Amino acid sequence: MRVQRAFLNPLIVVFAAILAFAPANAQEIGADDQVAQLLGELRAPDQQGWQRIERQIQRLWSRSGSASADLLLQRGQDAMRRGDTVRAVEHFSAVIDHAPEFAEGYHARAMAWFMAGRLGLALDDLQQALRLNPQHFSALAGLGRIFEDLNAPDRARKAYDAAHAIHPHRDDVKAARERLERQLSGTEI
16 A cells, blocks of 8 residues: 555645646647637638627637636627627727737727717727737728728728638628729729
8 A cells, every 4th residue: 555655645746736737727739729729710702601600709719717807708798789889898998908919808998989989099908909919800891980080091901801811701890891802993882
């Protein structure tokens, strides 16, 4: 029996050391790899299942790694569905306070600011979301929309082009690019 204990104790120490130096959230590392793979699939011009892929990416991006932040994000999204932008901003701000490196918190709050007509604040949050997640095609599309509303068509087109390069299937982005191309070339509808 003593031989077994002597053998097990070093194993326990080694196992504890491995756990101590392992990434805090191994699931998150797997999620990053999943997103990268899904973004690659999404870029394919002939991708038939792009809606499913888009939903999978958005689901993965909505996981912060913190149950508290995820709950606050969900409460903010629920407030947005009810049209309560004030409450949504409060919840999304709490998400950002709790998880300042979570891009989706900024993206969600940007949508709430946009719905409230606070374009400058929405623009700031979208830029922060993109700093944290440069592949966030919805944030890029939102940036394009805000630049359009601010009558900055060149900047809007660049944002839409970037969104389209990542996600070439979104009809709203395709329509916006065409609209801006006509506007910038001087051709009216």
